[in-house]
Amino acid sequence: MRIVAGLTPPSSGSCSVALDLAPGRIGFVFQDPTLMPWSTVTNNVLLPFRIAGHPGAEARERAVAAIEAVGLAGFQAAYPRELSGGMRMRVSIARALVTDPDLLLLDEPFAALDEITRLALNDDLLRLWEEKRPTILFVTHSVFESVYLSTRIAVMSARPGRICADLPVAVPRPRQRVTRSSPEYVAMCDMVSAALGKAMGTS
């Protein structure tokens, strides 16, 4: 993921991204919220604009919209320490969305959250994706999460990290809570689990 973002050079081979990757065209969400504790929610979300220069009225409007989109209206002036883990993650997502990126990189963003918060954020992420349809590259250890969210799943092995399977996801949209008990979903989960087991060499 760091290679895709251009933060780390590949050790061998090459990486090409079929998108304009100017600053602000990529959004990155880490496993931790990675917020600045000394800044309010608004200022954290404004960070991409603050880095580029002094944020104007338009930038502020977009920040307000992004904060509302992740369901944090009313918390603009709060500091990260005053928020729960799930809310901090929402701020982090709002910050990644605020520049309206073409590519969104999410590195196990919900791994540290409890199940309820995680499911809620899964639904929010799907809704945000439906609105703007950016390309999202999402790393997760959860088979269920991957099937629920994706249009395509690449299964990776560990050490060396190789892509072992590339599976299209045929589960119909819109995906909702009931999707999780549909036969297509369950079948796809089985398939991905099998591919993952093969990649890990455990079955």
Add this chain to the structure above:
Amino acid sequence: MNRLWLRLVAPITVGLLFIGLWALVVWFFAIKPYVLPSPAAVAQSLWNDGWSLLGSLWFTLEVTLLALAAAVLIGGLIAVLFSLSRLVEISFFPYVVILQVTPLIAIAPLLIIWVHVLSAAAGTADRPIIALLVCAWIVAFFPIVANTTVGLNSADRNLVALFRLYGASRWRTLWLLRMPTALPYFLTGVRISGGLALIGAVASEFVAGTGGAETGLAYRILEAQYRLLTARLFAALILLSLTGVIIYLVLDGLSRLMLRRWHESVAGEEER
């Protein structure tokens, strides 16, 4: 509320008990006033010499505060330079340490000679205060440099990556990320330096031993020692300690004010 009350009353009680014991010991063993004056004699001296001592305190305070201000400015600047270039840091840091570990008392006479020579060359009046200032500054600037350098290099690595992703310049990263990260470290350094600046001012004044118009509290202590005016010595000492406490309280309050919204050390206090 109850705890705040206890926080005030408990230490005051200890202080009063100590003063009582002190008075009792002086009275019981009939200790000579030039060895250990009674608390009453010290209070008397504070009352009689208070104004003249305050005048001297002002001089010492001036040296202390100017040295602290210089330490904050120059110390902060050195730390920023260190954080911008690893080469600068590894080249100069050993010398900063040498400056810090060399006993101040050993540098002071040298500085006094230089200031004397320089002011003679410039044709101005001899200003020993400059030598005192430089001495106090040398003592005070190290904690600020050391702390702030660590702080500037402690930025969250994922945030650093994010700044790179958004194409942040080095200055932008310094201003928006490294400096705020370093703020609590820097403020801790300033609090330590406040006390050290006072110690530096007093110690260098002992060495310089300036008489005449510019006389600080340290010189008054020496003078009281020569004349065996022990009560006055105690009075000067009390003023010095009080000054140190006030400097600490002011710096501590300032630091709390700056960190109260976000830093766990201050903002999380009520929950502890």
